[in-house]
Amino acid sequence: MVKLRAKCILVGDPAVGKSALSQMFRSDGAHFQKNYSMTAGVELVVKSVNIPDSIDSVELFIFDSAGKETFTESCEKLWGQPSVLCLVFDVSSEVSFRSCGRWLERVRAHCQGLQVPGVLVGNKSDLSSRREVETAVAQEWAQSQGLEYHETSAKEMENCEAPFLSLAQAFYALYQGQLQTIQALA
Amino acid sequence: MIDTALSSSGTQVVLAASSDENYPPENIIDGNTEMFWISTGMFPQEFILRFSNTVKITLITIHCYNVKNLKIEKSTSNDATDFQNIAEKEFEHTDGHLQTNDFSLNGTSATHLRFIITSGYDHFVSVHKVTVEGVN
Numbered sequence: 001m002v003k004l005r006a007k008c009i010l011v012g013d014p015a016v017g018k019s020a021l022s023q024m025f026r027s028d029g030a031h032f033q034k035n036y037s038m039t040a041g042v043e044l045v046v047k048s049v050n051i052p053d054s055i056d057s058v059e060l061f062i063f064d065s066a067g068k069e070t071f072t073e074s075c076e077k078l079w080g081q082p083s084v085l086c087l088v089f090d091v092s093s094e095v096s097f098r099s100c101g102r103w104l105e106r107v108r109a110h111c112q113g114l115q116v117p118g119v120l121v122g123n124k125s126d127l128s129s130r131r132e133v134e135t136a137v138a139q140e141w142a143q144s145q146g147l148e149y150h151e152t153s154a155k156e157m158e159n160c161e162a163p164f165l166s167l168a169q170a171f172y173a174l175y176q177g178q179l180q181t182i183q184a185l186a
Numbered sequence: 187m188i189d190t191a192l193s194s195s196g197t198q199v200v201l202a203a204s205s206d207e208n209y210p211p212e213n214i215i216d217g218n219t220e221m222f223w224i225s226t227g228m229f230p231q232e233f234i235l236r237f238s239n240t241v242k243i244t245l246i247t248i249h250c251y252n253v254k255n256l257k258i259e260k261s262t263s264n265d266a267t268d269f270q271n272i273a274e275k276e277f278e279h280t281d282g283h284l285q286t287n288d289f290s291l292n293g294t295s296a297t298h299l300r301f302i303i304t305s306g307y308d309h310f311v312s313v314h315k316v317t318v319e320g321v322n
């Protein structure tokens with residue numbers, strides 16, 4: 001049995017629902033913040049994820065980072081050597097989707113050449129009448145960037161675990177791969 | 187000269203920041219490079235060796251993989267406190283074989299050695315063997 005630890009950087013434009021998503025994940029859907037409260041620094045959320053069909057788990061240290069530019073710079077100081085990346089936008093905001101490239105670049109600058117698995121999350125999927133970003137468009141961009149795409153609704157408790165589970169599995173796969181490499185050396 | 191960092195000479199690993207039960211930290215001091223300890227994610231990572239007596243150290247050799255920055259500290263107390271920095275190095279990346287690095291020291295005495303890996307060339311780093319040459 002092994003318990004891996006992964007540093008997960010959670011970024012995206014302000015008010016796309018990063019904190020709502022991480023809190024829903026942390027509380028297993030028990031805690032949806034109805035009132036918006038802006039994250040001014042980094043909020044750390046820690047949760048273990050079991051890897052299916054194994055006795056192993058990955059403990060995610062989620063660095064829920066402020067989306068507001070004024071605060072982002074100080075958040076960046078805590079992004080060193082990330083393990084995985086969760087990039088969030090709001091499907092009812094084209095602007096928040098267009099910012100994703102910039103966010104990705106910013107986090108990658110801290111990766112020091114490491115392979116960092118990532119997911120792109122389109123949140124607020126419940127706002128179907130106000131949708132500005134089509135699933136296919138987001139999916140295509142995610143794929144071009146090597147990210148796995150998920151749609152969630154933190155409000156409706158829809159799919160909130162999936163992006164984090166997928167990150168945990170990707171990190172676990174890296175571990176297995178590295179173990180094989182090292183065993184071959186020794 | 188004797189190798190004092192062997193479990194057979196009474197040395198113990200008293201702390202390791204990571205553990206996969208299949209790759210326990212005791213593998214570091216079993217005297218061979220085949221068995222290893224692997225970190226399980228995030229940096230820094232560290233482990234502490236405790237000698238059975240105070241040792242005057244002349245040379246530390248570490249066999250590892252994917253380690254980038256390593257700091258070594260020593261303690262002369264009996265309860266692993268008051269660590270002082272004694273060496274620090276950036277290792278070169280190797281591909282397909284282990285990294286082997288030496289630290290020459292001029293007989294500095296220690297009861298404990300603390301190895302702190304502050305960064306790596308991968309998310310996961312392994313340590314295969316540590317040897318400590320010195321006199322009791």
